[in-house]
Amino acid sequence: MKRLTAESVDITLLQPTWTALDKGYMDATAPVRNYLKENGLHDFELQGRGARENGVKIEAFLVSEQQQIKAPASLYKPKAKPTKDGDPRIWFSKLHHHANPDDMLAVTEHAGQLVVINLTQVDVSHALDVQQSGPLWDVLRNISAEATSIADELLGKLRIIAAGGYVPSIMDERADTAIGRTLEAALGIAMNARREPDYKGIELKSYRRKPKSQENRKQLFTKVPNWEISKFNSMTDVLNAFGYFRDGRDRLNCTVSAAKVNSQGLTFKLDEKSGILNEVSATTDHGAFAAWYLSELRADLEKKHSETFWVGANVHRIGGREHFEFTDVIHTRKPIGSQFDILIEQGEITMDHMMKRLDSGRAHERGPSFKIEAGSLDLLFPPSKTYALV
Structure with missing residues (x-):
């Protein structure tokens, strides 16, 4: 197999x-x-x-x-x-x-x-x-x-970009999204809010290369809770309950894991009998306040990452602007859905809130973003292929 x-x-x-x-x-x-x-x-x-x-x-x-x-x-x-x-x-x-x-x-x-x-x-x-x-x-x-015809086509384009040397960031400031947007721009992919894969059915995920011991988690997908099965009704309710004031706004930036309780008192608990992932407050009387069907999370994972290029880059700061040196690609296909639940339970897959209050009073959430530890990628995907770009 x-x-x-x-x-x-x-x-x-x-x-x-x-x-x-x-x-x-x-x-x-x-x-x-x-x-x-x-x-x-x-x-x-x-x-x-x-x-x-x-x-x-x-x-x-x-x-x-x-x-x-x-x-x-x-x-x-x-x-x-x-x-x-x-x-x-x-x-x-x-x-x-x-x-x-x-x-x-x-x-x-x-x-x-x-x-x-x-x-x-x-x-x-x-x-x-x-x-x-x-x-x-x-x-x-x-x-x-x-x-593999489309994968070969994309790989060829990435190698041409890499051969051209350092690619200047299209954003003035350092941002988590800078590397991805710069790569998409180099490939001629227009930026939009699509949920479909980026390049003819292949999802593109880029990341800043670091020593293995310091590698960042890799983003899998974003998905808001299923409010029909949740105690709360919106992300604004979550921000109201657990947010804090910083830099002139209410914010909630934290990682939620089933393996531990974070500084905001939040953790994950799996209800395997009901097939539900609950986000739980361990320090207030809110208890389980947001929920996702595990089947829906697995479906999003399988749809988003049917085929994915994880593009690594070294980062160089030149003249006050980041420049990206694209070096390699990890090519994965068909995640193993059954592994998703296990990796959530073990804390290898976590979720980030990246939330702030807008002037309107509503919460703006760039997540909830489900991410996997870099070292656990091969536990979620079958054997992958790695290509050097330079």
């Missing part, structure tokens, strides 16, 4: 039981249904019930180092029974001849068709690194080439 991810092959998994192989159908689990829908292949929610009346066929192949066997996929929802509706189902023709009970199958989309790889029986690394020929090699090379 790690090797497929490293080759930019996006997969979903199926594991047929003895019963499934005997009866000729498997449950189309939620991850499988989501994968088919996101790749524009099939939406079970829109499908009627009954295999004969409303069944759907999709071209599919069972692929190994030596063989590519045509095995059309059947997708259907069984007719409802008095006690239950019945889970959506999927099956690949001839699968029972090429899989054993509990084998792990990787399913990926290619050219509008499904490709099934039996990870239990197929040595992916051998096919890619040693054999370098055959049906599996051909399919994976094609998928990888298509997936």
